[in-house]
Amino acid sequence: MNASEDVKILFRRFGGEADTYQEIVRDRQTIASLSKWPMLGQVELDKCLMVPDVASRVKNESMRAMTANSQSQQRSVQAVRPAYAEVSSAPAEPLIAVGTLATPANVKFNTTFTAVKAEEKTELIQPQMEAADTALAEAVQIPQPLTVKAHHLSTAEINLKNSTPAAKAPQQDESSEIHTLSGLFGRLAAPQPQSPKSSALHRKYTK
């Protein structure tokens, strides 16, 4: 039960007319507050009641970031190779979160304004909080900026990816056969260039 309700009930109990009651304490508090904090006078309460369009703002921010990001990544991808431009759903830079947090300058002020009733506070904050939650939820559902794997590849990985399977095959064969006897025997048994004729020394020791 707040102070004004308390007054109304008191009037009813004693048969008084509550409509003629004038609240002067609040006005005094307002005047005192304005004298203490002059900047409060610059606040336009009507505008505070307007819920900022967080969702559209977040969308705009994220879309702007996505466009800029994808443009720069497109350039990177073109520099690497289109065939390996694999799209992943990795999160982009935290621009969405920044946009959300930067929005409610008015919201913060409303929640601390002492002259607003508790119910009004709730009414004021609740839609804004819901709007912020909705915006966050929508922001999460927004297609993430396209993150291209090639953008994060090291030079060695790019070289590996750029090499064609045909070019890689001999390396694989070489590495797998170099120590195995079956590979060695197969390699040695393969047709090879003609070796020079036996030396005189060999002829001496052969029949």
Next chain:
Amino acid sequence: MTLSTSKQADTVEAEVNFLLRERISAQWACFLRAFSAEMQSQLSDAEYRELLRSMGTKMAEQLPIGTNETIEALEASINTQLHSIQWGYVKLVDAGNALCIHHHLNPLSPTLDITNDISGGFLEGVYDQWLRATGADAGLSVKQILGSVSQTTLEFQFGQH
């Protein structure tokens, strides 16, 4: 400086040869030298070498090296057998178009009092048999690189000849 280094190398090689001769069983040393001298008088170098090659094949059959999947495993298996009969040790090197076989501290030359080029015939037969038993193609064979400078190391190549 170079002369000094060369002298040192000669000294080391002479000492190694001395140890190799000293290691020959006293029970058989004289007999084997006499046997070898007689063979050399009856056979040409090529015939004697061929005879030793055939003997080497038979000795490898008595010393099986089992199944080996890799060159390293093959080298280890061969060295195990060589160690068991005190016949030095081997290093196998894949040279791409051939498998190089470096046999160190071969005792046969000092035992039979023959050159490395002749005693190498025996090891040719040994390695040829071992590699064939491991699964080498019939078209591949072991051939010694003749005229080796080192007195204690014999070099062979396994491949197409």
